[in-house]
Amino acid sequence: MNYKNVKTIAFDADDTLWVNETYFRETEEKFCKMLSFYDTENKIDQELFKVIIRNLPLYGYGSKSFVLSMVESALEISNYSLSPKLIGKILDFGKEMLDHPIQLLEGVHEVLNDLKTKYRLVVATKGDLLEQERKLEKSGLLYHFHHIEIMSEKKEKDYKKLIRHLDLAPSEFLMIGNSLKSDVLPCLGIGANAIHVPFHTTWVYEEVSLDHEQSKQFSSVKKLTDILTYL
Known part of the structure; x- marks a missing residue:
């Protein structure tokens, strides 16, 4: 995959940055x-x-x-x-x-420290506003991010709204997360980029099946630090 046009990288939070x-x-x-x-x-x-x-x-x-x-x-x-x-x-x-204490996933600080020198970093996560704000505060990661977006849903219209707010073209936006349903497919659907970082446990509601063409439209890595080979 070619991410040369990317200017802003958005990270999901739960099960991408920390255990949830x-x-x-x-x-x-x-x-x-x-x-x-x-x-x-x-x-x-x-x-x-x-x-x-x-x-x-x-x-x-x-x-x-x-x-x-x-x-x-x-x-x-x-x-x-x-x-x-x-x-x-x-x-x-x-x-x-x-x-519950926040348990960061392996390599989070390494990845964010590396990427924030080259890209604008944002958090794009869904959930309860107060709960997600508390997690971000407890995580000690806030200083890495230019913008925090806590969404009630992660569908194509929600990503379009975020990308407009960030004043970007879809091709300039890259989403990184553990959910194919919430982090990958909606972004591909609007012409943005995505990298899938699977977590070992996935809520059944977030599970989806991909066809062959969809699977060729994004990168998938085993762990978060592997994204550095693409960026």
Whole structure:
């Protein structure tokens, strides 16, 4: 891939700069075990996913929306007999997620220090505004970035809006992230560039299948530092 026209590089945050999905899956496992006297853990997990997807248009993404969906799912699974103590436990799960230390992924500082001398760097992440702002502050990475964009969704129209705000042509914009659905395909769809950096755990909602032509339109690397060979 040729990125010679790129002027601005945008980084996804969760599972691109730091660990995120791992904590959701750990919390989900605790939730399913806690309610396992109502049904099998697999069935509880399936029901929780249905509620999360149903609530996405209302609550968006992030730990707080996840907690609301866990509470709703638990009430439905228990036929609204869930004790206040267990509801309190679910709320504690959410607070633990929000208070969790930020674990940067390997090579983040190295990559940002290298690229910020050659490109304008921005964060383009989706989720809850307060939660993402807190993570960025705790990460110690803010000084690397020219602009922070916290998006409720990452679709073509959202990237078009960001690129207009940055006063760029699509060909001058490069998105780097772990999600094909949110970080790669929407950018390719508007004529921008993308590099895929897979994370070992992917939320099933973010999984997509690519055809042969799509797979030839972007670069994919094993780890974040590998992007330096392209830039």
